[in-house]
Amino acid sequence: MRVLVTRPHDQAAQTAQKLVALGHHPFLAPVLEIVPTGAHPSDEAFDLLLATSTQAFFGFPPSNAIAALPLACVGAKTADVGQKLGLSVHCVGADSEALAAMLLAEGNAKSALYLAGRERKGLLERLLRAKDWRVEIVETYEARPVTAWPESIRAALARKEIDAVLHYSPRSAALALALMGRDSARFLCHFCLSVETASVCRDWASEEKIIASSQPDEESLMTLLRT
Numbered sequence: 001m002r003v004l005v006t007r008p009h010d011q012a013a014q015t016a017q018k019l020v021a022l023g024h025h026p027f028l029a030p031v032l033e034i035v036p037t038g039a040h041p042s043d044e045a046f047d048l049l050l051a052t053s054t055q056a057f058f059g060f061p062p063s064n065a066i067a068a069l070p071l072a073c074v075g076a077k078t079a080d081v082g083q084k085l086g087l088s089v090h091c092v093g094a095d096s097e098a099l100a101a102m103l104l105a106e107g108n109a110k111s112a113l114y115l116a117g118r119e120r121k122g123l124l125e126r127l128l129r130a131k132d133w134r135v136e137i138v139e140t141y142e143a144r145p146v147t148a149w150p151e152s153i154r155a156a157l158a159r160k161e162i163d164a165v166l167h168y169s170p171r172s173a174a175l176a177l178a179l180m181g182r183d184s185a186r187f188l189c190h191f192c193l194s195v196e197t198a199s200v201c202r203d204w205a206s207e208e209k210i211i212a213s214s215q216p217d218e219e220s221l222m223t224l225l226r227t
Contacts, residue, residue, distance in 0.1 A: 001225065004153070004165040004188070006031045006176045008143070010054075015166065018222055027162055029153040031175040032143040034058055037118065041066070041138045047109035048072050050135075052096055052124060054081045056115035060140040062087065069113065074099050074124075100127035110134065118142040119171065145175050157184040164189040166221065173200040191224050193217075 002025045005012045009030055016026035036059025049069035051057065054077050062085055070090035071082045079089045091106075093099025103109060104127070111134040114125060118139045125135045148154075156162050157180055165180075165188050167173035173192065177185050177200070185204035191211050192198035198212040213220040 001025070002027065002156075002161060002163045003191075003225070004029055004157075004162050004176075004180075006165065006172055007168055008032050008034045008055075010034070015218065018218070019225070022222065022225055024225060027153060027156060029149045029176075029179075031146055031172050031179060033146055034141055034143055036060065036141055037139055039138050039140055041113050041136060044136065046111045046113040046134075046136070048090065048103070048112040049087065050099075050112045050114040050124065051078050051082065051116075052099075052120070053117065054078050055117060055141050057081055057085055058141045060115065061085070066113065072099060072103060072112070096121070096124040097127065100124055103128065104131055112136075113138065115140045146179075149179055157181075160187055162188065164191055164225075167192045167197050167201065169193065170197050170200045173197050177201065177204045191221060193221055 003019055004027045005015050006029055007015055012028045012030055016028060019026045034055050046069060049066060049071045051071065052074040067086050071087040072090050073079050073082060074093050074095055076092060079092045082089055091102050093102055112128065114135055114137045116137050116139055119142065125137060128135050165176060167176065167190060182204060189209050189211065190201045190205055192201065193213050194216045195212045198210050201210045211224055213224060
């Protein structure tokens with residue numbers, strides 16, 4: 001199957017490898033560009049450093065003071081990037097809710113510097129602040145929509161040389177659908193990371209061409225492409 005991957009370039013490359021291993025042919029067409037904001041934290045002291053994405057460190061080399069903070073993060077990949085930057089990983093949660101539960105159960109820390117993106121659900125800071133944590137958010141990166149796909153992608157879609165597209169979030173799905181247009185959207189199969197993401201596609205494609213993952217993770221999404 002010929003599959004359109006709409007993730008940012010660094011993530012798309014990893015997804016492309018998984019698709020190739022499954023015998024598929026990936027087409028890389030990111031709908032978002034990750035760019036650093038240049039934001040910097042205050043000089044206040046904190047107990048922990050928080051990050052929920054590998055992109056949190058993009059364009060943000062930790063200072064000595066920040067590097068000295070224990071890192072609490074979401075996902076093994078985020079932990080790996082943090083370690084490569086010289087950070088000491090304190091704990092790793094499967095998602096924001098799990099990470100908050102771990103930190104609140106410990107009861108040792110009460111303040112955190114959170115390296116985050118401008119577009120986020122805000123769950124982690126809400127859960128911690130509800131328990132009287134002091135959380136300073138530094139928006140270190142933002143995901144900006146691309147204005148157009150390369151001509152090679154547009155031509156492949158027009159010639160129906162792409163069979164399917166992967167959607168990872170409601171926002172990226174909406175951007176991808178607008179970029180491809182209704183003719184291509186009706187023709188493609190839409191593999192979605194969640195039911196919420198799949199709902200965005202329903203105004204663009206028939207129900208039988210929209211498939212939602214059983215769990216909101218990439219391995220579950222890849223399972224759909226093994227069948």
